Amino acid sequence: MIAMGDALLLDCEDTAWFRDRPEAARGAAAALGRRIGLGEHRTAQLVLAVTELATNLAKHTVDGSILLRVLRNRSVAGVEVIVIDGGPGMADVPAALRDGVSTVGTLGLGLGAVTRLADRFDIHSLPGTGTLQLARFWPHPQPLSVAGEAFVAGISRPIGGEEVCGDAWAARGDEPTPEHATVDDAATNSASKDTAPAVLDWSAMTAARPGGSSHPRIQRPDRLLRPGIGGRSELVHDAAAASGRGVLVMSCDGLGHGPMAATASQAAIQAFRTGVGHTPAQVMEEVHRALRGTRGAAVAIARLEPGGRVLFCGIGNITAAVIGADTRSNLLSHPGIVGHQMRRLRTYEQQLPMGGALVMHSDGLSERWKPGDLASLLHHPPALIAAGLLRLAGTRRDDASVVITKGAW
Template sequence: MSPLGVLDCEDIAWFRADPEMPSAARGAAATLARRIGLEGYRASEVALAVTEAATNLQRHATDGALLLRVLRTPDRAGVEFVTVDTGPGMADVDAALADGTSTAGTLGIGLGAVARLADVFDIHSVPGRGTVIAAQFWAREAVAEMVGKPSVASGLTRPISGETTCGDAWAVRVDPGPDHDPRSGPAPSTASAEPTILVMLCDGLGHGPMAALAGEAAVKAFRRSTARHPEGLLRDIHTALRGTRGGAVAVARIEPSAQRLLYCGIGNVSGVLLGPESRNSLLSAPGIVGQQMRSMRTFELPLKPGGALVMHSDGLTERWKADDVPGLLRHTPAVMAGQLLREAGVRRDDAGIVVVKGAW
């Protein structure tokens, strides 16, 4: 795992709350856990926790959904589930996690037991608005490594209603060194050789399989590029997206030592640098990456302690307010992404969001 705690994600499936959801989610979780090499007893614990969470959604939540996916480091793999619902929320989360507390109709192990089975667990609930839970499960020998170095970035993608492929895609990687290629744009800070974070969000034009191809091409180009500056990365992604539908793309560079953010975007991707008492919007230039990209401009902003970078596609409205989700910045990137998807996501378009927090 990188010094800054960056995990790669492979989205597997969303499960919408219905009578078949718990069984389907349990089978998928067990299969996934075994496929990535978790031993039999641990795979059973993953399946049990996912079933409890899914049954709870199906019985009691409004518009509930569960995402099941793989998390990867260069030499480790784990399972994560994220649940998102739009109500009714919990007035007392601590009570819901207490031993012996279980809602009617679930397996009876309760959310507290789910939290203990998970290696990383976070829950945030707003009464009247909804609840988001994120839980990670790793092989026992990896627990100390993964828990001791929590991921500073996470995101979610969700396809338009009625489809299974999503044209939105995101990726995060670490830039480990201070060497600078002058062709890639203004030099990164030389204040320290500390690794920095590069993050990309792509909204493939339209939706469906062709949009998904554009998103996949953007992720591959972002990961393969040797550029270290947002403008250089956007040029490489632009080249990779030729021959596809193209899309809206934004790239950010986070430099913790220099306490600065560099951001460059093309098209309708929203960026927000969120602080405990501030919200700074990040602008993108008009165009379509892969087709028309006439001009680029990199913006620089200072990083404020306790803040987060949020980037999302137009599958989320820009009208969300952090004040409507009290305590948002106290939670993990995965739960923050889930709460903002719940708060601002629309069903008539693919939706994608990535959050970086805890790196500065």
């Protein structure tokens, strides 16, 4: 977890989906609460909320699902509950949140009680479209380290009939020193070479210099393509991460589905989290080496910086776009299989609009969505935006994963 002002990066784990099984969701919530140390009272509150949400889902909605997962930083773990349904939606959300509003035999608590039990509750509903709900539960008293809202979040869902998902996403903070923000002009693209890159230790990443040694330099394997006049791109050498804080985000689609695809995506996640590269292409090289010996994957990596600058590098069939309320600027991925064959890496630069978001998703979601489809969701947390896009464009005929990054500064 990296704190940036009031924003957070949180890891997600132990993801479980439930459809038409309220009792299973209730039991899983109880087990998760006990295992991560929420405490007896807080776990009971979590179970009560999940029971109400699951019962409402079963009685009122169409094609509903519940996602339970653990959110974790270095010091604390909590449980996040996301509820997705395809209709009928709510015409009066404030009325539904009032105490005691419950129909057809639910617990009689109403969503108002869920909002009070949860540390964070958010809801989006449109008549005829459906409802999205998010609730988070942390140990009490709530740690200050999770008091803000995460600005990167995603959702992964396995193909029907599988327990594991071959698609995945991850995010990590990045803060290169001024020395590392520059690039080595002598470096050339090494996507097809087996030479190892320069390796940085933790002291170098944090600007500590034991023994007065200087920082090693990272070789740069990429070139930067900046948007040019009339939609054309101008090839510019020496792509570099700006000095200071930034965040790296990855979307990964292991080839195929099932355990072997999941093995590839988890190898990519591990390499991403432990890597030392600062530009998307540097990180892509690290992931490429880690995926040798696996099926390989389609991978897209972005770096977001203060002021809304986005650097992007993609290999394979990952859809990526920077969106505003009524705009969508696609980011180009190039053919190849990370871990097996990559051509020359290219990095694209784009500007994140005020109030906009960066969207990356696997081909388990159709790319035929429009920015207007998400416009009413943009002021909600990234996890709820991801849930909305999964409901809109996701298919159960393939693994699916989507990650949303909103402006972090």
